[in-house]
Amino acid sequence: AFSKINKILDSIDIVINNAGILDERRWEREIAVNI
Template sequence: MNAFNETIKHYDHVDILINNAGILDDSIWEREISVNLNGNIHGLILGMEKFLKTYRQSEEAVIVNISSVCGIECYGFLPVYCSIKLAIIGMTRAGCGSRGAGTNNKVRQKRKRLDR
């Protein structure tokens, strides 16, 4: 929240909001859920409800939600992490439901793995 507020102070608007948080360690699953799920879902909802509606300058404002191949290819040895990343993909594809109503939503999902 502080980073966003500082950005608004400096630039007066936000047209691109990148929503990315993550840790990968199923041995500390409660922390993993707190950081990955709560951080990303809250970021998506706040982005749709408040930030872009209030602070965007153009109609083409964008929220980029970063998930993982683990949300598409579920691995049994990472059940918590994969479930969280799948939830982020689901929320993105749903366009945040009624929170996105009346907006010019264009949802795109990159399905290919990005090689380094």
């Protein structure tokens, strides 16, 4: 995917990868930690 986008746009200034977790019982704490 990265190579294809790089060819289409000619350059990429920034790439962001984000992942998080969410547990229904402790969602307020996890939102505070992940955001």
